[in-house]
Amino acid sequence: MSKVKLIDDLNEAQKAAEARRPSREDAEEAVRTLIKYAGDDPAREGLLGTPDRVVRSYEEFFSGYFDNPADILKRTFEEVEGYDEMVLLKNIDFVSHCEHHMVPIIGKAHVAYLPKSRVVGISKLARVVDVFSHRLQIQEKMTAQIANTINDVLEPRGVAVVIEAVHECMTTRGVNKTDVSMMTSTLLGEFRDNPSTRAEFMSLISG
Numbered sequence: 003m004s005k006v007k008l009i010d011d012l013n014e015a016q017k018a019a020e021a022r023r024p025s026r027e028d029a030e031e032a033v034r035t036l037i038k039y040a041g042d043d044p045a046r047e048g049l050l051g052t053p054d055r056v057v058r059s060y061e062e063f064f065s066g067y068f069d070n071p072a073d074i075l076k077r078t079f080e081e082v083e084g085y086d087e088m089v090l091l092k093n094i095d096f097v098s099h100c101e102h103h104m105v106p107i108i109g110k111a112h113v114a115y116l117p118k119s120r121v122v123g124i125s126k127l128a129r130v131v132d133v134f135s136h137r138l139q140i141q142e143k144m145t146a147q148i149a150n151t152i153n154d155v156l157e158p159r160g161v162a163v164v165i166e167a168v169h170e171c172m173t174t175r176g177v178n179k180t181d182v183s184m185m186t187s188t189l190l191g192e193f194r195d196n197p198s199t200r201a202e203f204m205s206l207i208s209g
């Protein structure tokens with residue numbers, strides 16, 4: 003996908019999210035309905051403020067729908083003195099939400115790229131993780147989205163993303179397996195094609 007098409011597609015997705023968003027009043031009423039479905043009374047004292055608090059928390063949890071991750075990566079630096087080795091930011095904490103049960107996914111992301119002629123501020127890598135994690139997600143899709151966005155915008159020689167996370171949809175309900183985590187990876191360019199580069203990356207994130 004070209005950089006221009008990627009940015010256009012992400013802009014359109016952002017506009018669509020804004021267009022389908024209901025009013026705050028409608029959202030608060032939906033929370034009251036869920037409270038009643040759970041068996042409680044939304045009018046009792048302890049729950050009176052809950053709809054407002056839940057809606058405010060949703061604005062934080064799902065803010066990623068209203069941010070364009072490509073915009074975050076636009077500002078780059080070319081004065082790198084010829085540096086072309088791996089850039090790695092590891093142990094990026096994130097909290098996302100499972101799109102199937104809307105319960106937390108809690109984990110860490112490791113993001114690396116091999117610059118071709120320019121680099122990006124490392125905080126921008128963490129912000130890209132934040133944008134995609136602040137949406138309803140499955141881990142496999144989130145891993146690919148982060149890697150593909152960095153690859154398409156920065157046009158490096160390679161990108162690697164590994165995510166390890168705990169899914170509360172299976173640790174607190176369903177099969178109730180508490181001591182498990184899920185790992186996913188997307189490797190592009192030299193990270194996929196060059197075994198030594200891939201091995202270096204894997205060694206660095208496991209150390």
